Amino acid sequence: MKLLGKENTTRPDPVARKADGFTYPRVSPEALPYWEGCLQNELRYQRCGDCSEPVFHPRAVCPYCLSDNLSWECSEGVGEIYSFSVQYVALYPEREGNLPRAVGIVALKEGYHMFTELEIPVGSELRVGQKVRVYFDRVADDLALPKFRID
């Protein structure tokens, strides 16, 4: 798995790696199943076997009860927009052609939240509370980013 290859595990760089025109996540060992799931069109998250809370971002222990009795589950990939912003300036100048684009926080049906990109609908606007569904943007052979569009 290139995502957690030598380059990722040995780099002390605190920021994500930019390569081939994309920003690769700095994949942590705890979250590897999440990224592997994305490559298989599965939106995975953890659930605590002791307190039953959904856990995301992936962790080695449940942050609510500190149990390490965590197991991976698959989200239905549906939820609603908690907040969002349409971004008109690119982080990297060479990505100006990719604008405007929307980023936001989605509340998943299973009871957790995640940051993501939201597809801007044609002829209408994004709203807080709108129902959305996940899709996987295969940006490279070894990277699929979960994004959401209006359901």
Added chain:
Amino acid sequence: MSSKDLRAAAAIVGFGDYHCTADEKKSPLHVASLAVSAALKDAGLEKDDIDGVLTGREPSGDQRPQWQNILSAYLKITPTYSSQITIHAAGMNSMLKHAAMAVTAGVAKYVLCVGADSIAYLNPRVHVAGIDTDPEFEQPYEPIIPAIYAQIACRLMHEQGLTEKHLAGVAVQCQDWGIHHPFASKASKGPLTIEQVLSSRMIAAPLRLWMCATWGPPGTGGAVIVTTAENARRISRNPIYILGSGECVTHDYLSDRMGLRRSRLALGNLPSITATGCRIAAANAYEMAGIGPDDVDVVQTPSNFAHSELLSLNELGFASSTAEAGELVLSGETGPGGRLPTNTNGGWLSFGQCGPACVMDSVMETVRQLRQETRGKRVERPEIGLVHALGGMQACHSVTILSTST
């Protein structure tokens, strides 16, 4: 023993600051050195009187950790009490509390607290996004920092009736102060209207250009020297007492804040990104100082983005929602001549945000107002000044209450 024992137990006996002009390139160590020299001179102390050194987070324009050591070695100071105080940038405000604890405990006699930065050599857009967004779960989506802060603004509009006009009002208020300050980054742009703000280009909706802090001045440094109140009365004509201090950290990356589903602290309905640790920090600072919001004469808040000031005014107890804070701002009460002078150097929005040192600028402006030695517009004889600093993505909050008397 309680934090109240620390009330007015320590004081600032010297301060110094330095701001670069628009075309002036100096290293963070250079501007810090100039601030330290000025502070020592102001206090009437020698370098060898200093036995404690605290700095805030390492400057964006230097980036070496343990920067208190870098600075001490640069100036050949040999402290017997030193550390970097960092809850993101807000640690610079909390340095005053740490210094007060050290001098009252007898661990040090004179603690030098320094914050400095210069960004002349950086690409700030990428640098800050690299520090303040999650490298695994946010950075792959390439958000700019305004788009992260905009998540909060979006939610405040949804939950509290905050409007674009409220946001614009903050930009106008900051500029109303900033035009009077010789080092305010946006001063040369002159007076501003609500209409101008609302017609400026969109950066990350709902945040427009005038609702986002500019990067500047190119370099800024501030230093204060803290000693016990008893010693301060002996050596200083005009000590500034540390009356109260509080801090609170709720998260690091913004979207991970939504994983905070319960807390021992009263943070409202969790999970949420619209209630911050400011309310807790302020409650602790007010309790230690034995005062309330009505006693405050001059306020510095974060205004990296327009809604940050409104969140602060709300959670500091000057309003009961961000929309109400917005109405307060639109009424002119937080501007020059108003009842609650806020961000009197132009704030981060108009004065500018020079890396984490913008927090030191807020501290310096408060000391300058209390000592009636401002470079910009002066508030009429304030006795109590409040500094609220935030760090990260509304992650860390520090409130300090300073006063001319005990």
